[in-house]
Amino acid sequence: MTEAFPDTGFATPAVELDYRELFHRSPAGYIVTLEDGTITEANLTFANWISRSREELIGVSILSLLPMGDRIVYSTHALPQLGVGRSFAELAVDFVSADGTRLPALLSATRQPAEGTRPALDRVVVFNAQERRLYERELVAALRAAEKAEAARASAEADVLEKQAALQEKDRILQESLAESRRKESLLQTVLDTVEVGVSVVDEDGNVILTNSRQRFIQRRAQPPGTTQANECELLIFGPDRVTPLPPELRPVRRTVQGQSFSDQLVWFGTGDQQRAFSVTARSVQRHGGFQGSVIAFSDVTGLVNAVAAKEDFVANVSHELRTPLTSIMGYLDLALEDETEIPAHVATSLKIALRNSEKLLELVSDLLSAAAGPSSIKQKSADLAELLRSSITSAAPRAEISKVKLVSDFPAQLPAFVDPQRIGQVIDNLLSNAVKYSPDGGRVTVSAWSTSDSVHFQVADTGIGMTAAEQSEVFTKFFRSGTSRKAAIPGVGLGLVISKNIVEAHQGVITLTSEAGRGTVFTVRLPAAG
Template sequence: MHRPGAQLPFAENFHSLGLRARVVLCQLPLVSCMLVVVGVFALAEPAMFANPWFRLCLLLHAVVLALCALIPWERLPVRSFQIIPIIDFALIALLLHADGQALSGLGMLLVFPVIWLSVSVLKSRILISFAGSLLAVLVPVLLSEAVNATHLLRLVLAPVIMLAISVSVHIIANNLEFQRAQIATAEAELHKVLQASREREQLLHAVVDSIDVGLVAVDSRGAVTLVNRQQEEFAVRASAPGREAATPDLQADHSKIYDDDGVSPLPPQARPVHRASRAEEFSGQIMWLGEGPQRIAVSAAARKISGQPVTPESPGSVVLFKEVTDQLAALAAKDDFMSAISHELRTPLTSILAYVDLALEHPDLPGQAADYLAVADRNAERLLELISDFLSSSAGTLEIQTQAADLADVVRRSMLSAAAGAAAKGIALINEIDHELPAEIDPGRMTQVMDNLLSNAVKYSPRDSTIRIRGWRDGGTSVLEVEDTGYGMDAADQRRVFDRYFRSSSARSSGIHGTGLGLVVTKEIVNRHGGTIEVASRLGAGTRVTVKIPKAGHQAEDALPPKAFVLGSRRQHAAGNS
């Protein structure tokens, strides 16, 4: 608590003292001044001690001080001790009479009983102070042998000054009492708030300790402010054998923490809490904790506590860790199953397509039969694309063979492929690329990228809408952009758009079929070219997909995700891998 200035040793705790001690302390200033008066008279006028009135005055002062200390004021009626300042008026009057100069400087001693009474709770305290001062100076004057005009003037002036002092002290005392009452009320409210805050904090700890999700809260400086019990268990899993336990934030260098491939150690700067301390927001970061049979996989997500810009005073971020070992095992089992089924289906399907092609090339094929076979061929092609997507999401090898090529040609070929589907819905495909976009790419793979992007744009756009394809050079990077005015996605769906088997809520509600693998395959191809892909969308307003391919578009090993994919594209590629 702030203290405005230095205080006497007893002043700060005055109200915590016993009543007798407080009465003595209130009387001490007058007694101290009387000691000074005694000293002055001893040096300047020793004859004063021969005056019986002076000796009586000193004796009475000593008696009153002793009474202050000995009388059990707590047992007497309330405020009975306030008789002491009234007695002080009489003692001062006796002193003035002994001095023989009724209105000498000794009259200033009246200030002490005046102040004492003025801060009391007596209803007539100001009147009593004035009357006591008046009588204290009036009695010596009346007992004086000679009274002149000066005496009369001082007789009026002294009580009036004491009255002014009494009023001023009374006002100040009331103001201080009011402020003290306000402070007491504020302290009571603060106590209630602190108690409520403690109860909420206990509730918060009970809640966060009861959930099966690890939680770490960090401030804007990266210091951990909250950890729950589940996170401490995760830290135990991440501890190296024979080493001290890992810290709950999983940032210790000796922690056994691996990237989503389960092999590559995850450096501290790439771990979730460190990323959150840089005000990053993310979700779905997979990491493996520990080694051996106790090893688990967790998925981490981070969100800023406040949407305000990051400052030293901002509240920081919350990082959540959820165990996903069983989910990853289930996904792996599903991938294995789909891979096996796809391999089993691909061989006979390739044979079916080959024989359908041969039948379509027969010169004597009736027109109606040709139409039937064309439908069968188109649906078999679609089935082969689905199988290729399933295989693309399974473990394997992805080969990118780059060469100098023009991305503008890739766009034109993909637009020709998408033209029929777009025309059936009255969708206008507008190519705004009017110049070459040279790049080191795998033309077949990049064609697959554009086919997927245009196919999605056509599928998820309403009739009579527009799809625009743009391309330009940004320094050493080639940029392609596909923008539609279709159904769009909300922010939650955008964060998961590259998750395997994920389909946005707007896509599901539209009734349009899909596997949720097209963008997964697309992102993998772009990553293998060392590039990036970004999606910007608004629900009901359309989607914009931006692909950036650097000039040196060869395979960038440091840009590869931990799991490689086998990518298939249509019939020839499937036949080659069967």
Template sequence: MGSIARVRADGRDRRLFVLLAQVPLLVVLGALIAILRLFEPAVLAEPAFIASVVLAVLTSAAALFTGERRPRFSWIALVPFSDILVIALAREGLHLTHGTIPALGALVIFPVLWLATELRVWSLPAVLVASGLLTGLPYVLRGTPPQDPIEWLNVVLVPTALGSVALAAGSVMRRMREDRSRADDLAVRLGDSLAEASDRELTLRSVTETVEAAIVLFGPAGDIVLCNSTARLLYGRAGADEKGHFSDPPLIFGEDRVTRIPLDGSLAASALRDDPMAGRTYWIGATGAQRAVTVTSRRVTRPDGGSLGTVVVGYDVTPLVESIEIRDVFLASVSHELKTPLTNIIGYLDLMEEGPAAAEIAVVRNNAARLMGLISDLLTGAGTTQDVHRVPEDLTAITEAAIAAVLLGAQSSGVGIRLSPGAKVVAEVDRDAIRRVLDNLLSNAVKYSAAGTHVVVAVGENGRSAVITVEDSGVGISPEHQGRVFDRFFRAPLARSQAIPGTGLGLAIVQALVEAHGGTVSVESQLGTGSVFTVLLPLRTLAVAV
């Protein structure tokens, strides 16, 4: 339908062009007839002049009936030939009585330009033939050739001049047609690109509305470019308007559900600052109706590095968080219930150790103590609050005591433990908590080391931090599992396949106690070579509780 409409529009434009091209000739011819009728009516009776008028009328009438569709070779190009013949006949009719009139000959420029634009490839030969007709027809009608060099020069120069005009006009029109063709092609490609972009946008919006996640695309200036319905719901829960603006402080809280995140520390601000957000959990909404949302973000850039904005994706993990909390509460409750009677049992066993069944009671007591340690691990691993009381302590002495406690068991397994020599290190720590950290790291190192190998422990300082490293030559940890070794209840497949005892809580407890001191614990490991666990503890700190 669009192409048909364009053809019809081109046809109407073409018909209008033909009619307008005839206007100068008709106006001049009409004015000439009026003047001759008043002053020289005899000229109107000249056969050549009469023929020019009749031919002009027929040519103009033919121009009124041009079709809308342009054929391969347009017959309408005969109209300018006819116009040149009209001019030649009119000039000859006037020449017979009044000589040559230059103004009438100047009209030939219009049909010449028409021929130059209409016939394209054949424009120059057509103009030469037409101009030759203009200058040669009088001699044909008179039956005599040019009589002097001036007349011959006129016959030759007029076609030459008009041919030059035709070449120039044809070149300009060809360039205009090429420009128009390129513009039309560009318009078509632009339309196709716009349609494709519209389809992509529709597809993108459909995808973002399909996934069960909140998706927001922030522009480089922080404006919201794309926001799906899930994100709009979360924004509304946080107190934002339809455009994502907050009139009051947003209802966005940290993991404790109480600490409000300031506006400059909110999701959008953090994302635009390139602040890593992977795995962060926020609580969004008013108290009693909060939802836990885990957020990730990524900068969107052009191939040249220019920023297109930042996409932020949030997942509602409220059911998962609530189930974890229920599990932790259950573990803590059960552990507390088990710990109280075990404490009484161990107390009574202490009183009975001197009786006749002392050996059997010692076995019972050791197993009860082991069960008490497991319950303590469950309590710590359940995520309950751990109080640490920091006072200046000799970390080197604590480490030596921890090594002495596990040395006998390590030697029975054929594993040696060595403390690297170094200066005394004093830091503000909770002695019992750090001792527990070392016990877990050392027992793990011994447990996963083969007979004949050594565990090397070092204590030192690095700036404002105390550094404790425990290095073993054991089985090592695969790269895909290193990021999970501090997760609660996680055990590597190798440990399960080799039936190495453990609950999967040891390293989680290490991390919890180290972080309670404001420190960090990390691991470097290579499968089949061994592992190095590094603990960093502040030498001085003002923080007191977890």
């Protein structure tokens, strides 16, 4: 069943949709005209655009709503297109509104041929060009925004891919570095485990961060019985005498934590037959000017220490055995020389030479015994150090005169000290004798002394041949003699300074030196104050 729209002849199914409402409320304008352009229907949208009522438009020619130029275009282009092709699209024209303003529009139309009594009708769709342009601009803006977003997305994706590639490259480099680090760590551990020296690396708190198998074996040797693991303060570590436990502050790791670097600290690990001697050397690790830990090396010197002890015992025994026959020889020589008139002159001369050489040999034997005996015979008492110095200068004066060495005194008339006069006198004699001996071409030897609130000092300075830095580090070693003294054939066996050092240390004192090759040497002795 159908019904006709008024004034249009449109037919529509009797359904619930209100096509009239859709027609008039459409966003586009609609016009229905006859073949000559007479308007038979227009929707409200178009009527509102040109400020006219629907009733005013019906019966009016569409050409009357166009300016002259657009009328010609519509008559010569649009109508023929409808007549021939029954349609045209996108014809740009202006409509003149009731107030004379122009409304830009785009027209598209189709022609419905006549049918029966119904004439041919042209259905014209009118698009508001201003709104379309706005829509187009918005669409263009949206498209451009979308293009920018797509470009940004593509750029971000490329950036992500680039970063991902960079991360993959970094990961590859990191993996290679890790593999290289592990290889070097394995190589380092292999090297450390190969050497016959115990090595430990500790951090600034004393925690072990690297060690070798040799050091782990050494640590086990010092573990207290019945324990499997102990920190350093619990280990059985003893001083050079092998029986006195080393105080915590003198133990190697504790010393390194305090930032100390040291060389050749002699310690004993363990007890009984398993006890071993180790020479410990440590060097601190500095990074960015701060303490970062230490590297400690433990060298087993048990054989060397035992050999040195055996050598000293041998020297002491031989020296002791030599002293008795030498004393006897000197006694008989003195006895033979009591009455020189009863023996020929040439025999007396030979006997005197033999006596002098015997005295020199006995003096050497005494030095050897003194070096072996150490400080055991020290007997301290109140004494005048100035008197001891004057006595030694008097004894050295003849030799100094022969060598053309000037002796200079610089100390007070009295200088109280608490010492063993005989042993300290021996130290002064050794230092003064060396100063004169090692100034073979003349020069000056200055003997000075002074006291402070807690100590007494004396010093022997010469302008002789001096020593190099390497020679100074060995000067207190038994039997050491500098290369210069050997080349110059200066007599000596290298025991005087060792004996002097032992005597000074037995007094709880310190002996030091400064020297420069070709410029001379200065020995300084500091002893505790009197009483």
